[in-house]
Amino acid sequence: MSAIPSLGEDDQTWRFGSLLWIIFGGMGLMLAFLFRDGLEKMYGTWIGAPEYSHGILIPFITTYLVWQRTDELKRLRFKGNWAGVACVAIGMAVFVAGELSAIYTLGQYAFLIVLLGLMLSLMGMAPFRMIAVPLLILAFMIPLPAFLYNNLSAKLQLLSSEIGVWVIRLFDISVYLEGSVIDLGSFKLQVVEACNGLRYLFPLMTLGFIVGYLYRAEFWKRAVVFLSTIPITVLMNSFRIGVIGVLVNRWGQSMAEGFLHDFEGWVTFMTCFGVLFVEMWLLMRITGDRRPLSTVFGLDALPMSNSASTSTRAREIPKPFALAVSVITITLISSLVMPERSEIAPQRTAFSEFPLAIREWEGQGDTLEQIYVDALKFTDYALINYKDSDDNVVNFYTAYYDSQRKGQSVHSPRSCLPGGGWEIQSLTQVALPEALVNGQPLQVNRALISYGEQKQLVYYWFQQRGRSITNEYLVKWYIFWDAITRNRTDGSLIRLTISLRPNAKIADLDNALARFAAAISDPLNDYIPN
Numbered sequence: 001m002s003a004i005p006s007l008g009e010d011d012q013t014w015r016f017g018s019l020l021w022i023i024f025g026g027m028g029l030m031l032a033f034l035f036r037d038g039l040e041k042m043y044g045t046w047i048g049a050p051e052y053s054h055g056i057l058i059p060f061i062t063t064y065l066v067w068q069r070t071d072e073l074k075r076l077r078f079k080g081n082w083a084g085v086a087c088v089a090i091g092m093a094v095f096v097a098g099e100l101s102a103i104y105t106l107g108q109y110a111f112l113i114v115l116l117g118l119m120l121s122l123m124g125m126a127p128f129r130m131i132a133v134p135l136l137i138l139a140f141m142i143p144l145p146a147f148l149y150n151n152l153s154a155k156l157q158l159l160s161s162e163i164g165v166w167v168i169r170l171f172d173i174s175v176y177l178e179g180s181v182i183d184l185g186s187f188k189l190q191v192v193e194a195c196n197g198l199r200y201l202f203p204l205m206t207l208g209f210i211v212g213y214l215y216r217a218e219f220w221k222r223a224v225v226f227l228s229t230i231p232i233t234v235l236m237n238s239f240r241i242g243v244i245g246v247l248v249n250r251w252g253q254s255m256a257e258g259f260l261h262d263f264e265g266w267v268t269f270m271t272c273f274g275v276l277f278v279e280m281w282l283l284m285r286i287t288g289d290r291r292p293l294s295t296v297f298g299l300d301a302l303p304m305s306n307s308a309s310t311s312t313r314a315r316e317i318p319k320p321f322a323l324a325v326s327v328i329t330i331t332l333i334s335s336l337v338m339p340e341r342s343e344i345a346p347q348r349t350a351f352s353e354f355p356l357a358i359r360e361w362e363g364q365g366d367t368l369e370q371i372y373v374d375a376l377k378f379t380d381y382a383l384i385n386y387k388d389s390d391d392n393v394v395n396f397y398t399a400y401y402d403s404q405r406k407g408q409s410v411h412s413p414r415s416c417l418p419g420g421g422w423e424i425q426s427l428t429q430v431a432l433p434e435a436l437v438n439g440q441p442l443q444v445n446r447a448l449i450s451y452g453e454q455k456q457l458v459y460y461w462f463q464q465r466g467r468s469i470t471n472e473y474l475v476k477w478y479i480f481w482d483a484i485t486r487n488r489t490d491g492s493l494i495r496l497t498i499s500l501r502p503n504a505k506i507a508d509l510d511n512a513l514a515r516f517a518a519a520i521s522d523p524l525n526d527y528i529p530n
Helices: 018-034 036-048 050-067 070-074 082-101 104-123 125-141 146-170 198-214 219-227 229-251 258-286 319-337 370-376 413-419 472-485 506-521
Strands: 012-015 176-178 181-183 188-190 311-314 361-365 380-387 393-401 423-437 440-451 454-464 467-469 491-499
Touching: 012 070, 018 036, 018 104, 018 319, 036 050, 036 104, 050 125, 050 198, 070 125, 082 104, 082 319, 082 472, 104 125, 104 319, 125 198, 146 176, 146 181, 146 198, 146 229, 146 413, 188 229, 198 219, 198 229, 198 258, 219 229, 219 258, 229 258, 393 506, 413 423, 413 440, 413 454, 423 506, 440 467, 440 506, 454 472, 454 506, 467 472, 491 506
Parallel strands: 012 311
Antiparallel strands: 176 181, 181 188, 361 380, 380 393, 393 491, 423 440, 440 454, 454 467, 454 491
């Protein structure tokens, strides 16, 4: 009688048992409930913002790329990894911080961290490495925080405008650039936020990352392909702006509107896509790689069949995975039994009662157009033009938010001014000893801006819960910190603007703004709570 050979791990495959499938289903429901606010907001961004419209496809792409490795994964035993538990715990901590501060982006990134941690705690390091890159693709579905997006948008608007004007001048067309406004003489083109190139950049970066993952080549080639998506997008978008300028100069404003404008956008994106593949072909030829592009990508329509295996066993539940599931379950139960925190909205006086006579200054109230009111989403605001005996006119603008949670927060002039065509010539911080906030000299941002022949001097700062802040990023930190420690996120932006008249001295304008800031520093305490 011959001996029956025993089966080793290499001769068998593994499958998920019924209990694991039940746990997976329960985890899906718990995560969907815990992260519902952030996920709903993210989905709304995909639907409403063209820059992120590709985001809805990313979960399906990740699922497909993971599914491609299923037959390889079936041969590997899942032993779990305790680092995954730590990752889940960190993700839960970020989630709690996001809930306390009500910042959507924290919850969205926490969801991704928890998902990665769960997979690592279940699979172990070796199997996890096989699907780590497809899982990281999910990061591209998360929208940027608003303050980062606004700053990036403003910079790209200006850069695209400058390169676009250079393209127009290649056609021997006289053109003048004022910030992001292209003046063709008979026509003016505003390079608005929608033309900043981000609606090409974000999808192309995502595509470049996926292509880099599938690209069967050295790592440096993959990195070059991914990183090159940034200059490709900027240059192609700028070229598109330039071409629109040329068409408008020759055939009128209709060339920059309607279907033709949108069609040019699609052509631009597809051209970017084509340039990416030409770049890969050149990289292969330069390095002596003669393979056709059709064989360069590691992508098969179906997973490779695993007919060699002779035994299938149900996977056991790794201890790290069980603990990670427990951490999520405890967090869910805690969120249900803990009372909901209601944010404190301090008592204050409405800006409609802000005095029009302050020391030597006499004011006249003004209003914002409804389109700006709807976009800024503030709780209250004041827009008043003050004049002194020397005919100095200071435009006083302040926007107050009783809550800056989940997307509603002050808009920095540093981001908004360039989008309106104004160019920031200089930006510094100065102290105003005569203007006091909580007994401390007021620190302000001092910006000299220009729009063609017009020039203005601007002072602005963020007055937030007893602090005067000049740094936009520090504002975000204190919103997060005070939401947790004080259950408050209220605050205001204050902006003072004075026009540079002919023969006026900058020093005199500085003096006027400093005097006005000192005059309003005390009255503001009734309207912006400490």
